[in-house]
Each structure stands twice: as C-alpha cells, then as structure tokens.
Amino acid sequence: MTIIEATGLTRSFGAVRALSGLDLAVQQGRVCALLGPNGAGKTTAIRVLATLTRPDGGRASVAGHDVVTEPRQVRASIGLAGQHAAVDDDLTGRENLIVLGRFLHLGRRAARQRAGQLLDEFGLAEAGGRLVKTWSGGMRRRLDLVASLVVAPPVLFLDEPTTGLDPRSRAEIWAAVRRLAAGGTTVLLTTQYLDEADQIADDVVIIDAGRVVAQGTPDELKDAIGTRIDVVLEDAADLAAAAAVLAPWATGPAEADPDRSRLTVPVAAGAVTLPELVRQLEAAGLRARDVSVRRPTLDEVFLDRTARAAGPEVAA
Amino acid sequence: MTSVTETVSTPARPEPAGLGRLRWALADGLTAAGRVLTKLRHDPTAIGLTLGAPVVMVLIFGYIFGSAIQVPGGANYRAFLVPGLFVTIAANILPAMIAMARDSGRGVVDRFRSMPVSRTAVPFGQAAATSVYGLISFVLMAACGRAVGWRIERGAVLAVAALGLLMAFQFAATWVGMWLGLVLGKEETAGQASILVFPVTMLSNIFVPTAGMPAWLRAIADWNPVSALAAATRHLLGNPTTPPGGAWPLEHPIVASLAWAAVLLAVFVPLCTRRYARPPH
Numbered sequence: 001m002t003i004i005e006a007t008g009l010t011r012s013f014g015a016v017r018a019l020s021g022l023d024l025a026v027q028q029g030r031v032c033a034l035l036g037p038n039g040a041g042k043t044t045a046i047r048v049l050a051t052l053t054r055p056d057g058g059r060a061s062v063a064g065h066d067v068v069t070e071p072r073q074v075r076a077s078i079g080l081a082g083q084h085a086a087v088d089d090d091l092t093g094r095e096n097l098i099v100l101g102r103f104l105h106l107g108r109r110a111a112r113q114r115a116g117q118l119l120d121e122f123g124l125a126e127a128g129g130r131l132v133k134t135w136s137g138g139m140r141r142r143l144d145l146v147a148s149l150v151v152a153p154p155v156l157f158l159d160e161p162t163t164g165l166d167p168r169s170r171a172e173i174w175a176a177v178r179r180l181a182a183g184g185t186t187v188l189l190t191t192q193y194l195d196e197a198d199q200i201a202d203d204v205v206i207i208d209a210g211r212v213v214a215q216g217t218p219d220e221l222k223d224a225i226g227t228r229i230d231v232v233l234e235d236a237a238d239l240a241a242a243a244a245v246l247a248p249w250a251t252g253p254a255e256a257d258p259d260r261s262r263l264t265v266p267v268a269a270g271a272v273t274l275p276e277l278v279r280q281l282e283a284a285g286l287r288a289r290d291v292s293v294r295r296p297t298l299d300e301v302f303l304d305r306t307a308r309a310a311g312p313e314v315a316a
Numbered sequence: 317m318t319s320v321t322e323t324v325s326t327p328a329r330p331e332p333a334g335l336g337r338l339r340w341a342l343a344d345g346l347t348a349a350g351r352v353l354t355k356l357r358h359d360p361t362a363i364g365l366t367l368g369a370p371v372v373m374v375l376i377f378g379y380i381f382g383s384a385i386q387v388p389g390g391a392n393y394r395a396f397l398v399p400g401l402f403v404t405i406a407a408n409i410l411p412a413m414i415a416m417a418r419d420s421g422r423g424v425v426d427r428f429r430s431m432p433v434s435r436t437a438v439p440f441g442q443a444a445a446t447s448v449y450g451l452i453s454f455v456l457m458a459a460c461g462r463a464v465g466w467r468i469e470r471g472a473v474l475a476v477a478a479l480g481l482l483m484a485f486q487f488a489a490t491w492v493g494m495w496l497g498l499v500l501g502k503e504e505t506a507g508q509a510s511i512l513v514f515p516v517t518m519l520s521n522i523f524v525p526t527a528g529m530p531a532w533l534r535a536i537a538d539w540n541p542v543s544a545l546a547a548a549t550r551h552l553l554g555n556p557t558t559p560p561g562g563a564w565p566l567e568h569p570i571v572a573s574l575a576w577a578a579v580l581l582a583v584f585v586p587l588c589t590r591r592y593a594r595p596p597h
Contacts, residue, residue: 050430054594072331072432080430086423090355099354102347103433105340131358147427 003028003155003186004049009058010210011044018044019055020210026188026203028154031181033201034190035298037306041210042190043083046159049188050080062155079148082159082190087143089133093124096132096143100150111150118146122176138169145176156180158189162196174200194298204298208306221301226251228300229265229277232290236261245284246277252304261289266296266304331432341434348441352415353448366449370457373401377523378464385524391556398461399549400522402478405453406486407517407542409493410510412446416497417506425498425592435593443490450486454479469554478552481573485545488577491584498591521566522546525558538563541580544572 004026011019018041026032034042047053049062051071060067063077087096094115101111119128122142127135132143141161148156158177162170177200181187191197197204198218205215214221229249231242236258243254243263252266274293281288296304331337356362374394382393416439419425428438458466468475500506519536520526520543526534537543547569550557558566565572 052426052429052595075430075432076331078430080427083423086427088351088355088419088424089422090358091351092358095354099347099351100427100431102350103344103428103431105343 001028002026003064004032004060004062004188006045006049006060007058009045009048009060010056011041011048011053012056017210019048019058021058022207022211024060024205024212026186028186029181029184030202031177031187031189031200032203032205033197034188034205034207035192035194035197035302036190036207038192040207040306042207043159044210045207046080046082046157046188046190050078050157051075052080077154079150079153079156080159081145081148081157082161083163087132087140087147090131092129092131093119093135093143094128096147097150100147104151106151114150118149122146123172138165138172141165141169142172142176145173149180152183152185154184154186156185156187158187160190160192162191162193170196194302198298206302206305214301214305218298219295222295222298223269225296225301225304226266226268226271228294228296229263229267229272230290230292230294231263231265231277231281231288233261233263234287234289238286239263241284242281242286242288245280245286266300341437344434344437345441345444348438349445349448350441352442352445356445356449366453367456370401370453370460373404373457374398374460374464377401381523387556388525388527388558389556392465394461394464395466396550396556397523398457398464398466399478399553399555400546401457401461402454402482402549403485403520403522403542403546404517405450405457406482406545407489408486409489409496410513411449412442412490412493413497413500413513414503414506414510415442416494417500418497418503420498421502421504429593436589439491439494439588439592442494443487446490447483447487450483451479454482466555470552474552474554478549481545481548481552481570485541485573485577488580488584491588492580495584495588495591498588498595516540517542520546521558527558535563538566541565541573541576544569544576548573 002025004024006022006024009019009022010017022041022045024045034045036042044053048055049060049067051067051074054068062074065073065077067074087093088099091099097115097118098111101114102108104111106114115128116125119125122145124139124143124146127139132140135143145158145161161177162173165173174196177187177189189201202217203215204218204221206213206221214224216224229246231246233239233242239256239258239261243256243265246254246263246265246267249267249272250265251268255264256262257264272293274291277293278288278291281291331340374397377397378394382397385393387393387396429435496509497506500509519533520540521537522542526537526543529537544565547557547566549555551569
C-alpha cells in the first residue's frame with residue numbers, strides 16, 4: 001500500500017525553484033531515503049509532506065490524507081525529527097517528552113509514563129532529569145528522534161537525522177530506525193550520506209534540482225548505471241595506454257588516479273569478462289597489479305545522476 | 317536501547333469535534349503555558365534578573381536621575397516614578413519576542429506545527445504564561461516602591477483596577493513581542509533588535525513629565541500608548557501625575573489605555589496566529 005504519495009509537487013522561494021514537479025511514492029513499512037546534493041529540494045519535500053510548507057502546485061497525501069486540505073489528519077499520523085524539528089534546550093529530556101505527550105493529549109499520567117518508557121528504551125534514562133543543553137550532540141539527536149515517537153506514528157520523517165554526528169551516534173540512530181521499520185513504521189529520511197542510504201534504506205530516491213532523477217533499491221540503482229572496471233597499474237605512466245585498451249567497452253569517460261596508478265572505467269553490465277580484460281592488457285604490454293570488475297558504489301550512482309544539473313543552492 | 321515492543325503502541329488520538337475541540341485547544345494552551353513557566357523555573361539567571369531589575373530601576377531612576385528631575389507641584393519624584401516603572405514591565409515585549417524567536421529559530425515551533433496541536437492555543441498559552449510572570453514582577457516592583465516611599469493612595473479597589481489594566485496591556489503587548497519574534501525568526505536577530513524597543517519606553521511620560529519636551533517630541537510622547545497607561549496607573553493609584561495638557565489620551569487615560577490594548581490585540585493576535593500557523597517559508 002502506498003502511504004506517502006506526491007505527484008508533480010512544485011514550490012518556489014522567490015526566484016529559486018526548490019521543487020519542480022517532484023513525484024514520490026513510498027510503500028507502507030519501507031525505509032525510503034531521499035538523496036540529493038545541497039539545494040536539491042530534499043528538505044522542502046519533507047516540509048511539504050509534514051504540512052509545514054504549502055506546495056505551489058501538485059498534490060501530496062500521507063496516510064491517505066491530503067497535506068493541503070486535511071493537514072490535521074496528516075499531523076496525527078506523522079512524526080518529524082531532524083534539521084527542522086528540535087528539542088527544547090531549557091527543559092530536561094523528560095520534560096521535553098512530557099510536554100509533547102500532553103500536546104498529544106495523552107493525559108498527565110500517561111504522558112509521564114510514556115516519557116519514562118521512551119527514555120529507558122533509548123538509553124537516555126540516566127540523563128533524563130538533566131537540562132538538554134548539557135547533553136552531547138548525539139544524545140540530543142537521539143532525543144529529537146525519540147520526541148517524534150511519543151505516539152508511535154505510522155509515518156516518520158527524518159530530515160538529515162545523522163548530519164554532524166560521530167560514527168557511534170550515527171550507528172545508534174540507524175539501529176533505532178531499523179527497529180522502527182521492523183515494527184511497521186514507514187520512514188522517509190533525507191541524507192547526504194550515501195553509506196547511510198546504503199545501510200538502512202529499502203528504497204533510494206535521488207533528487208536533483210527539485211525532481212526525481214533516479215529511484216529504486218540501492219542494488220537496482222547500482223545495476224542501472226552498469227559495472228565498473230578498476231585497473232591498478234605497475235606504472236602510472238601507462239594510465240593513458242590502459243584507457244585506450246578499455247575504450248571499446250567504456251560507456252563513459254575513464255577516471256584516472258595517478259597517485260594510486262588506478263584507472264576506473266564504467267562499462268555496461270556483462271560487457272566484458274575479467275580474463276578477456278587481462279588478456280587485452282597483456283597484449284598491449286601493460287603490467288597490471290590488480291584488475292577487478294565490480295558494482296558501482298552508491299556514490300558513483302549519485303554523481304552519475306546528479307552531475308548534470310548543478311543548480312543554485314536553497315537554504316530553506 | 318532494548319526492545320521495540322513499546323514503541324509500536326498508541327497512535328495519536330483523533331481530534332474531537334465541536335466542544336471537545338475547544339477543550340483540546342484549552343488543554344494545549346495550558347500545556348504551552350506550563351512549558352514556558354517550567355523553562356523559567358530552570359533558569360536562575362532570568363529569575364535573578366526579574367528579582368533584581370526592580371531594585372536596579374528604582375535605584376538608577378529614583379535616585380540618580382530623580383535627583384535632577386522636578387515633578388510639577390513639587391511632589392516626590394519616586395512616587396511619580398514607581399507607577400511608570402510598572403508600565404515599563406507591562407510594555408516589556410522583549411521576553412516574549414526573544415522566547416518566540418528562539419523557539420522559531422531552533423525548530424521547536426516547527427515540531428509543534430507538525431503535531432496535531434491547536435495552532436492558536438500555543439501562542440495564547442505563552443501569552444498567559446507571560447502574564448503570570450508579569451504579575452510576579454508587579455508585586456516585586458510594588459515592594460521595592462514601598463521601600464522608597466511610594467504608596468497606594470486611593471484604596472485597594474482602584475489599586476486592583478490599576479493592576480488589571482497593567483496586566484491587560486501586558487497581555488496585549490506580549491502579542492506584539494511574539495509576532496516580532498516569529499518575524500525575526502532567530503534569537504540572535506531578536507537580541508539585536510531589542511535595542512530598538514528601548515526608545516519606546518523612553519519617549520513617554522514614564523520617567524519625566526513631557527511638558528519640558530520640544531512640541532513635536534511631546535506630541536509623540538503624549539500619544540505613545542505607554543504614556544496613557546502610565547497616566548492611568550498614576551490616576552488609579554493616586555500618585556503624582558502630570559497636568560494633562562491637552563492630548564486626548566492623557567485626558568482620558570483609562571479609556572485610552574484600554575483602547576490601545578484592544579487595538580494591539582485586534583491587530584497582533586491575528587497577525588501572530590496566522591504567522592504561527594502558516595509561515596511564509
């Protein structure tokens with residue numbers, strides 16, 4: 001079942017088009033990563049879906065409710081955390097959660113109970129009585145995530161949930177997202193980290209200049225841009241000659257790294273076998289230290305898909 | 317970080333219709349007010365400033381400037397000053413402005429806005445919390461005033477009326493502050509802008525009688541909403557006041573103060589709630 005759906009969303013800020021016809025469909029229970037360079041429109045997309053920003057055009061619905069005409073129903077189904085939702089520095093962790101619980105009309109006792117439960121569950125019980133401004137960045141971010149879970153929403157929006165966190169804190173956030181997804185929560189997150197998308201996302205949507213440029217599972221995306229051949233040569237001076245040998249199969253420009261004497265060439269999937277490659281290099285009199293045929297990384301997919309339009313940046 | 321079982325639980329309760337919705341909005345307002353007051357409780361610096369400000373104000377204006385200021389009729393300057401200082405508290409929009417700018421800049425407002433929370437109730441609750449805070453400030457200022465010779469001269473009933481007027485005005489002024497805070501959007505910007513608020517209280521009859529000002533400046537000062545409020549407060553408390561001198565708001569200070577408060581509410585409640593509910597970005 002499609003739980004988040006957007007068709008042709010547009011939104012401009014002055015002369016800058018943040019969204020120009022964004023289409024998106026996220027199935028229930030999936031973790032979907034919105035990936036894109038700065039200013040691609042990721043945050044605006046999240047803000048529109050979370051009813052914080054009204055689109056200029058197009059339609060979007062979350063949990064079956066239109067974000068423009070039924071914002072109250074949408075808000076009852078979503079949680080928002082990340083860049084644009086924050087916790088209160090001047091309250092304790094526990095008070096933060098109690099305030100949110102009371103805004104969600106849990107009642108005084110239930111709000112208190114729920115706060116305690118969440119703090120325990122996310123390893124924040126000990127710090128719960130201290131003001132949040134004394135917490136570490138990682139703990140705050142975890143509280144921020146927890147704050148969006150006071151009532152377990154069916155849909156969770158996470159706007160760059162791990163930006164600026166150390167690897168350990170990132171891993172903790174990832175673990176929490178995986179557990180939520182395992183419990184049936186649909187998660188739409190934005191990220192600039194490709195490894196993050198690779199690690200936790202079932203689906204990846206690459207957006208650039210306000211529209212979708214590629215989407216699929218991480219594996220599908222990698223396969224879609226073919227395979228990569230890496231050749232490491234004994235002598236960096238042979239890079240050009242090696243590029244010439246591989247040129248017949250190349251589907252794009254070769255990438256040379258003289259410092260490591262390495263050449264990377266994109267080729268269509270299955271276009272050439274490893275023995276054939278080695279024979280050709282030998283025939284050309286080139287000594288290779290290492291030759292490999294591999295799947296592209298998500299980085300390469302990202303660069304391949306977003307390189308074309310390097311638009312102006314949007315801060316909003 | 318143990319199990320996930322608890323997290324898959326209560327979904328948000330659907331919003332009721334009709335009277336139930338009003339009850340929800342009231343509850344949201346109370347939660348918002350409670351939040352602001354809890355924050356204050358955690359902030360000893362703010363409490364210290366609240367406690368200390370009246371003392372400092374009375375000392376600086378009562379004794380330093382006051383030593384050189386003549387009140388018409390030769391009355392005690394400090395008895396003239398203290399009602400004016402009540403007005404500076406009532407007109408102080410800075411706490412509301414900075415608090416709202418802070419919430420807005422740090423994303424707290426966005427979080428509330430993404431929740432099924434009444435978008436009118438939150439600013440209302442914050443304004444109510446400011447009133448509670450203001451009441452404490454008025455009491456402290458009164459205690460300081462008494463210590464330096466100020467008295468309630470016309471009895472408890474009119475004194476309560478004066479307090480009511482001050483609180484009504486403060487409630488209205490808070491909306492101006494919250495709106496400015498939302499517009500400025502960042503705590504730092506709000507902090508910088510706060511210097512511009514200072515002249516509003518200076519350009520009035522709060523600290524000095526306006527009779528000595530150049531005519532054009534006096535006209536501005538006499539029509540300044542806080543001048544009417546100061547005149548009304550002095551009148552109700554029976555403290556020395558300045559001769560009205562023709563300007564309508566000073567001839568009818570109570571009506572004028574109520575009218576100003578009504579105008580501020582009529583303009584800034586819609587501006588503020590709309591901005592809160594639907595920001596331009």
